[in-house]
Amino acid sequence: MDGTLVDTEGLWWEAVEQVAGRPLTDADRPDVLGRAVEHTAAWLAAATGADSGELAAELHREFADRVRAGVVPRPGALDLLTALADDGVPTALVTASPRAVADTVVAALTALGAPGFTVTVTADDTATTKPEPEPYLAACAALGVEPARCVAVEDTPTGVASAEAAGCAVLAVPSVTPIAQGPGRTVRESLIGVTPALLTDLTGSQLTVMSWNLWLGGGLVEDFRAKQLAVLRSCGADVVGFQETGQLATQELAAALGWHHHAAGENLGILSRHPIVARLGDPEVGFYGAAGVRIRIDETGREVDVWTAHLHYTPYGPYESAFDGLPADELIAHEEIRLAQMRDTLARIAKEAEEDRSVVLVGDFNAPSHLDWPDVPWPVTKAAEAAGLRDSYREAHPDPAASPGHTWSPIHPVHPEEGPHAGAPEPQDRIDFILHNAHGLRTLASRTLVTGTPSPWPDFAANEWPSDHAAVVTTFAL
Numbered sequence: 001m002d003g004t005l006v007d008t009e010g011l012w013w014e015a016v017e018q019v020a021g022r023p024l025t026d027a028d029r030p031d032v033l034g035r036a037v038e039h040t041a042a043w044l045a046a047a048t049g050a051d052s053g054e055l056a057a058e059l060h061r062e063f064a065d066r067v068r069a070g071v072v073p074r075p076g077a078l079d080l081l082t083a084l085a086d087d088g089v090p091t092a093l094v095t096a097s098p099r100a101v102a103d104t105v106v107a108a109l110t111a112l113g114a115p116g117f118t119v120t121v122t123a124d125d126t127a128t129t130k131p132e133p134e135p136y137l138a139a140c141a142a143l144g145v146e147p148a149r150c151v152a153v154e155d156t157p158t159g160v161a162s163a164e165a166a167g168c169a170v171l172a173v174p175s176v177t178p179i180a181q182g183p184g185r186t187v188r189e190s191l192i193g194v195t196p197a198l199l200t201d202l203t204g205s206q207l208t209v210m211s212w213n214l215w216l217g218g219g220l221v222e223d224f225r226a227k228q229l230a231v232l233r234s235c236g237a238d239v240v241g242f243q244e245t246g247q248l249a250t251q252e253l254a255a256a257l258g259w260h261h262h263a264a265g266e267n268l269g270i271l272s273r274h275p276i277v278a279r280l281g282d283p284e285v286g287f288y289g290a291a292g293v294r295i296r297i298d299e300t301g302r303e304v305d306v307w308t309a310h311l312h313y314t315p316y317g318p319y320e321s322a323f324d325g326l327p328a329d330e331l332i333a334h335e336e337i338r339l340a341q342m343r344d345t346l347a348r349i350a351k352e353a354e355e356d357r358s359v360v361l362v363g364d365f366n367a368p369s370h371l372d373w374p375d376v377p378w379p380v381t382k383a384a385e386a387a388g389l390r391d392s393y394r395e396a397h398p399d400p401a402a403s404p405g406h407t408w409s410p411i412h413p414v415h416p417e418e419g420p421h422a423g424a425p426e427p428q429d430r431i432d433f434i435l436h437n438a439h440g441l442r443t444l445a446s447r448t449l450v451t452g453t454p455s456p457w458p459d460f461a462a463n464e465w466p467s468d469h470a471a472v473v474t475t476f477a478l
Contacts, residue, residue, distance in 0.1 A: 239273070305358065
């Protein structure tokens, strides 16, 4: 907002100088520009010994007085907002400023003829603000759009960091602090000449893939089919690989959505917005195994193979580690069944794939990743990596400590099974994956997905989220 849509960075700079009682210098920029009022107030408090709450209130007052005196739109900003409104493109204002300041600026813009915003997210609306991704994730969720399908227009490194961490494409128009070019980022001197079509081009050609274990078809949760459909309609996925379909889920969901589908055996299924031009693997696959489809992305004839796999659940490595204290070599030795299933899956994929074919493998592997456990080289994911498949979630979130990505289990905080470990903390782990071979695919963003706040076992029947696994959603650039 400040410095992006309206030329308020100078007003904010003046307000901070007034409260600080001294001229600001370049060294002050990181704590002044693109920061929440509370951050700047705390910074001033540390330097002056004054109360940060009183400083924040004074900063609010000084800045708001300057905004009310008149704001100047950034070059091209009003034209772009009007063009987006004329094209019916929803917009969100995402700002580190508090609600009162944002409302003042929006009122000033409206008085100048700017259309309103579909969604407004301020520092008052999220637990964290820029440079954390939460504000942009909240805006995307409110718009019902995947972050990778959105373009964030930002003017500060702090704002750029927030948008990119959320998975948005970024158009950077620096106001005071320079911003370098980067992957998924376009830098321009101004918004003059920026059109809705140009913003669309910045997102590029994309494919959003989802992996979802439906938990025995979903029937343990009330109104499960309606809840499944609500998730599929809002998550932005183009292709969905299912496990535990309960035989009927794939067909019924496809009919309700009007999508293409492939149901394999009693457990696996794939939905696709794009036409399915071939069915891959064994259509009579059992409860465990893999099945795939070849989808045609666009009129150019580009095709992608998408496979879904479900591997055996026992013996379960995280239990053997947490409850039985088995060392790494024994944990690895107990992965023989799943490793054989993964090798069979990889052989089927290799048999079907042509040279340079884009391949995506999703699934519930019932095994952790060697990328998450520094002391256990889990062989199932190691085998996939050796076959040339990359883990999209870890590409997007390289640090497992900062972003564990747990998918098991949103409804099991404690161990649900009877026996000596009943009631013990349930090992939380990432056992659901979206892998790809990087042939014409580049990970833009990846996240786990759970809607609502699921009640834990056994009081799960009314949950909004109709599964015992979190889903994984990855957006690829094509």
